[in-house]
Amino acid sequence: MPRVVDHAARRSEIVLALWGVIHERGLDGVSFRAVAEAAGVSIGRIQHYFASKEELIREGCTQMVVAAQSRYAELSRSGGPEHQLWTLVSGPVPSTRPQRLGAAVWYAYLAKSVAEPALREIIGAAIEDAGARAIRLLTTVRSGADGEGTDAVGARHGAEARSRSEHEALALLALGDGLAQRVVVGAIDGPEALAALAEEFTRRGLTPGGILD
Amino acid sequence: MPRVVDHAARRSEIVLALWGVIHERGLDGVSFRAVAEAAGVSIGRIQHYFASKEELIREGCTQMVVAAQSRYAELSRSGGPEHQLWTLVSGPVPSTRPQRLGAAVWYAYLAKSVAEPALREIIGAAIEDAGARAIRLLTTVRSGADGEGTDAVGARHGAEARSRSEHEALALLALGDGLAQRVVVGAIDGPEALAALAEEFTRRGLTPGGILD
Known part of the structure; x- marks a missing residue:
């Protein structure tokens, strides 16, 4: 099931980028924009996987x-x-x-x-x-x-x-x-x-x- | 030396407000403006006591x-x-x-x-x-x-x-x-x-x- 693996990998990439943002700017510095920039993906891509900033932070x-x-x-x-x-x-x-x-x-x-x-x-x-x-x-x-x-x-x-x-x-x-x-x-x-x-x-x-x- | 006491008390007030800001928004959410608002004083007052945001954070x-x-x-x-x-x-x-x-x-x-x-x-x-x-x-x-x-x-x-x-x-x-x-x-x-x-x-x-x- 390559699509499933893909999804998991993409979510992981986003979470890794999130951790980087938290380390740089703290939890309160987290935004979809900041994480998208850190991950090198679009904001839309992140929104596809996470309904809200809070959900992303919890997932992290x-x-x-x-x-x-x-x-x-x-x-x-x-x-x-x-x-x-x-x-x-x-x-x-x-x-x-x-x-x-x-x-x-x-x-x-x-x-x-x-x-x-x-x-x-x-x-x-x-x-x-x-x-x-x-x-x-x-x-x-x-x-x-x-x-x-x-x-x-x-x-x-x-x-x-x-x-x-x-x-x-x-x-x-x-x-x-x-x-x-x-x-x-x-x-x-x-x-x-x-x-x-x-x-x-x-x-x-x-x-x-x-x-x- | 009432003036000295005053200064110490004012610095304490600012530091207390800083802690509140850190609790609400994290260390990266600290700004002179946010601390001034939390302390109910002017930004100028804070600048009088602390040369930079970094100095204030260290003092906290x-x-x-x-x-x-x-x-x-x-x-x-x-x-x-x-x-x-x-x-x-x-x-x-x-x-x-x-x-x-x-x-x-x-x-x-x-x-x-x-x-x-x-x-x-x-x-x-x-x-x-x-x-x-x-x-x-x-x-x-x-x-x-x-x-x-x-x-x-x-x-x-x-x-x-x-x-x-x-x-x-x-x-x-x-x-x-x-x-x-x-x-x-x-x-x-x-x-x-x-x-x-x-x-x-x-x-x-x-x-x-x-x-x-």
């Missing part, structure tokens, strides 16, 4: 989440649950310039989400999704089983272990975000952030980087 | 840092080093609506700092300042002494204790920021964030909330 936020999830899926594929957990928690720490730019766009969305319930919902769902995944992984790791998706193990361990995993998942994910924030502003660099995260994993009896297959 | 960032430091100074005054540490680490977690709006403006600055070295410098210095303070406090707490500023105790304990304090300070401060981020987007509420932080303090043998005099 959703695609940031999708990009992060794809990156996680790819990086975590080759490892067990500890490796998956490490990949999830260290994911926000930018290690390349494009990733730092991406983080800047993400903070622009965070800033705007306070006033925009639609954005808050997208970001909130992504955070909840990562939280649920981290809880599953931690429950699995702590029970000594391997691989994600063996929820039965979690159930066996009971509500107490689950509650412990919930607290631990929140602490680890929040730490990853807080370290990422420091890398974005240049207070520490990527390797320093990962070292701090690795130390925290070790302190909790988890293997930093996890175990690759 | 500096004043965010100053406000956070004043809040810390006030809240931490009545306690020992553990209380001061708790106040410092939990400081970014917003617990009122104005604080959430303030956090949104802070994220707008974070987002922009990737492309603006002047902002990165202000934010980086604030992060470094908080880090140095946390290290001093932790070193004091761990050595069993009381009160900030007894750096001699830290020196006695040697470089190893200091390095441990450095890692611990980074982990605690980053956790506070990551939890604050979740509160801003509504993924958890203020009390949940503080509970997670309290648990982490307890796990590290620190008293959540610290000890008040």
Whole structure:
């Protein structure tokens, strides 16, 4: 179905251009005209895919989440649950310039989400999704089983272990975000952030980087 | 010196109006005209105090840092080093609506700092300042002494204790920021964030909330 692929590619191009505009001028600097110029397409082309500026901005936020999830899926594929957990928690720490730019766009969305319930919902769902995944992984790791998706193990361990995993998942994910924030502003660099995260994993009896297959 | 007070008050008014504009329209929506309208003063008045839009924006960032430091100074005054540490680490977690709006403006600055070295410098210095303070406090707490500023105790304990304090300070401060981020987007509420932080303090043998005099 070449037409479908085409459409997806064109939408992606527009979203990429949108991110560039957000980085240059902020979310409030977004207009169909600005995005069209950045993408090198007509305004009509953008209107064909997005009914409003707001819809385009929301789609840009959703695609940031999708990009992060794809990156996680790819990086975590080759490892067990500890490796998956490490990949999830260290994911926000930018290690390349494009990733730092991406983080800047993400903070622009965070800033705007306070006033925009639609954005808050997208970001909130992504955070909840990562939280649920981290809880599953931690429950699995702590029970000594391997691989994600063996929820039965979690159930066996009971509500107490689950509650412990919930607290631990929140602490680890929040730490990853807080370290990422420091890398974005240049207070520490990527390797320093990962070292701090690795130390925290070790302190909790988890293997930093996890175990690759 | 009433004139001096006047000037400071007028600058504050302008900066408050600036924050409102940033919250409404983002950093890229800032103009002398928009801030003048929000402050209910003339553009000339703003130009009297700030040579350029960029200077005003930088001053707004500096004043965010100053406000956070004043809040810390006030809240931490009545306690020992553990209380001061708790106040410092939990400081970014917003617990009122104005604080959430303030956090949104802070994220707008974070987002922009990737492309603006002047902002990165202000934010980086604030992060470094908080880090140095946390290290001093932790070193004091761990050595069993009381009160900030007894750096001699830290020196006695040697470089190893200091390095441990450095890692611990980074982990605690980053956790506070990551939890604050979740509160801003509504993924958890203020009390949940503080509970997670309290648990982490307890796990590290620190008293959540610290000890008040």
